[in-house]
Amino acid sequence: MPEPGVRPGTVKIQVGAAGICGSDIHEYVGGPISVPMSSPHPLTGETAPVVFGHELAGTVTEIGPGVTRVDVGDRVAVNAALSCGRCDSCAHGWTNVCRSIGFHGVTGGGGGFAAFDVVPESNLHRLPDEISDEVGALLEPLATGFHAVDLSGARQGDGVLVLGAGPVGLMVVLACVAAGIENIVVVEPSATRRSLAAVFGATRCLDPRTESVVDVTHNETRGHGAAAAFDAAAAPTSLADAVASTRPRGTIVNIAAWEKPTPFDPTTLLFRETLLRGSLAYTVGDFDRGVAFAADHAATLERLITRVIGLDDVITEGFDRLAFERHDDIKVLVRPGAAPSAASTAAG
Ligand SMILES: [Zn+2]
Ligand SMILES: [Zn+2]
Known part of the structure; x- marks a missing residue:
């Protein structure tokens, strides 16, 4: 070129x-x-x-x-x-x-x-x-995390669920920490990624092959359920787990690009008026917030x-x-x- x-x-x-x-x-x-x-x-x-x-x-x-x-x-x-x-x-x-x-x-x-x-x-x-x-x-994936947390409506004092601890899931964890959310449950099969999620501020990390996502999330939120769930995994059960783990009028934010259509029962959204929405990229404001956060957390991000x-x-x-x-x-x-x-x- x-x-x-x-x-x-x-x-x-x-x-x-x-x-x-x-x-x-x-x-x-x-x-x-x-x-x-x-x-x-x-x-x-x-x-x-x-x-x-x-x-x-x-x-x-x-x-x-x-x-x-x-x-x-x-x-x-x-x-x-x-x-x-x-x-x-x-x-x-x-x-x-x-x-x-x-x-x-x-x-x-x-x-x-x-x-x-x-x-x-x-x-x-x-x-x-x-x-x-x-x-x-x-900063680009970090801004994606800031945008998703903003759309979720989750705030200080809430519990959240993050499905998948790849780069974007981990950025969501950081954005939750920046938003003052102290109760962050992360679902991730890889032990390496789980341990990094814990370093980043996740309060409970679980392997979905050995523990129930829904049970752990309810335990960690004193039975209320998560205020928001973030799907950064696109795993076959992740949307159903997210719906079952959220509290009434909770929000599920899909950040994942799915490789193919997935079976999902929309009726499950009725019982607690669950909101399912997508989150794409970021705005200039999300990016600016990412820059400010990264200036204070550069050593963490380097990991x-x-x-x-x-x-x-x-x-x-x-x-x-x-x-x-x-x-x-x-x-x-x-x-x-x-x-x-x-x-x-x-x-x-
Ligand atoms: Zn990208
Ligand atoms: Zn335009």
Whole structure:
């Protein structure tokens, strides 16, 4: 790929770190899902092939005409959500459900798995010194967690249930902690992920193969049930478990992309007027809250990074390994500046 050039209102970034996301793996194995194949994406004007990588941070090396908020040398994280600014959703401030929603690094317009990336100025968040490029690359999934917790309506004093402790489930745990929620039950078969969830603030972690999600959640909430349940697992029983574990008028937030339709009995929603809703990505405000949280919790967030690889290893050590091999990885980061021999497994 030729090195991209700046255009009016855009900024060139030397990519410091870019995360591989579960949705990247879905596109790789089962896609195309969101990658525009036959007609150009309305916001980027691009069709495949596109550059991937939507979780990234780096240093500004050049600014285009009209850019005023950032300057050369600034360190920034990229808010990947692209919105039109003209539709009814955007008018409400629901930019993450814009009628033309796109994602930088998925639907064209550039991406983070490259030495340099060009991004609209409006999609940048300046990073304080406390946030490294590696932690900066985690802000995108962190903002997703903040958005989901916000939509759930859960608040201080409530009990919540988080199904799945992959990167997004773990970010939901952190966002719950940030919201002052002290009673957090996490369901996760992997012992490694359960122990990280506990470090992140989960008060009770259980293996669904050996314990009942519904019984444990009711015990942990003194019989009330969870105020909110977050499905970041997309497991066959997770929606039914979520409904049965929530209190009257509780909310279930689906953050997971399901690979195929799943049997679900909507009648179960009637008895306690359970609300089932989706949560997609984040708004600028969610991202800002993530930056503020990460500045104070950088060392905690770093524990998500289980592997750092160079750009030349992105297929073998990144996509293929995550998709087809048994692995204990949580978040794999690509450092485009790193030589292939610098591929390493981070501590923790
Ligand atoms: Zn993602
Ligand atoms: Zn819009």
